Ligand SMILES: Nc1ncnc2c1ncn2[C@@H]1O[C@H](COP(=O)(O)OP(=O)(O)OP(=O)(O)O)[C@@H](O)[C@H]1O
Ligand code: SF4
């Protein structure tokens with residue numbers, strides 16, 4: 190039995206976020222003077238995912254794949270163009286003002302760059318007090334002070350930091366303040382958008398350990414956006430892999446990382462440096478080749494077919510009638526022309542990926 194279950198907490202499999210067929214598009218105008226209709230940039234396409242309460246769900250993918258847009262939609266900051274986001278059973282796009290306020294408190298975001306996230310003219314104590322006031326948690330000055338002093342210590346700083354301005358703090362200290370500002374309002378979920386990637390490598394592990402401690406202490410749900418797959422192995426229960434706005438693979442982190450089914454996930458994993466420098470030198474790294482295509486001109490079929498090393502290899506064993514040439518490389522025709530169906534892997538069934546030729550047998 191998990192600690193949460195022992196304390197009468199909801200079962201960990203209960204979903205706090207349910208995302209169904211979510212699409213988010215942004216209208217793009219060609220220039221200052223534009224008479225035609227705007228083009229649509231499809232940042233998220235038909236994404237479905239559940240985030241289990243009290244767990245950490247990582248979202249990974251290259252720059253521009255739609256991770257932040259998906260996360261901002263979960264936090265109610267971006268409206269779905271189609272599909273639905275449920276938070277605690279309520280449809281985020283259909284909440285009245287009061288429910289929106291309640292949700293904004295329950296789902297807090299921590300951004301990548303703590304320098305941009307904190308006002309340099311505010312003292313740390315004021316930053317934290319403002320969060321209490323904005324979310325209508327406490328009006329009583331003494332109670333506010335008690336909460337502020339408790340939270341600053343929970344994030345590993347001390348009361349002396351309350352009088353400092355953000356620009357008098359180091360990067361790691363600023364990110365601790367940003368985390369304190371999020372947890373002081375007693376949220377249920379934190380959306381962590383690249384929370385350590387702007388920090389020195391030496392500081393990153395400290396912040397990751399702090400996040401792990403806080404999650405346990407307050408039974409928080411995390412949605413963690415990261416480029417760093419080694420971080421996923423360390424902190425995440427579940428992982429979802431995004432490519433050009435689509436969730437191409439998802440499941441338990443141990444399964445997806447241990448035995449990926451989608452060639453894109455495998456390519457991302459092969460780009461993760463190992464810990465042993467000697468083994469690294471000997472390793473054949475199949476780093477991702479080519480640029481990610483523009484989301485304004487998405488490739489047909491499987492969107493990864495313009496870069497997929499697995500498709501190129503498979504094409505060598507196929508007759509001419511079953512391949513097409515894309516950017517000078519042969520790939521199976523089906524990859525270039527037909528959207529891949531969702532397939533399921535492993536005994537539990539939660540591991541799924543969209544690929545015509547997955548790297549492991551489907552269940
Ligand atoms: N408000 C917006 N208006 C127009 N386009 C947007 C907007 N927000 C995001 N985009 C576009 O949507 C696509 C996905 O962006 P998003 O920021 O979600 O990706 P990401 O995976 O978080 O990337 P990164 O790793 O660089 O942060 C990109 O092409 C981006 O330019
Ligand atoms: S469907 Fe084809 S192109 Fe897409 S990931 Fe699978 S093998 Fe590669």
Ligand SMILES: [Mg+2]
Nearest residue numbers: 256257258382
């Ligand atoms: Mg982003």
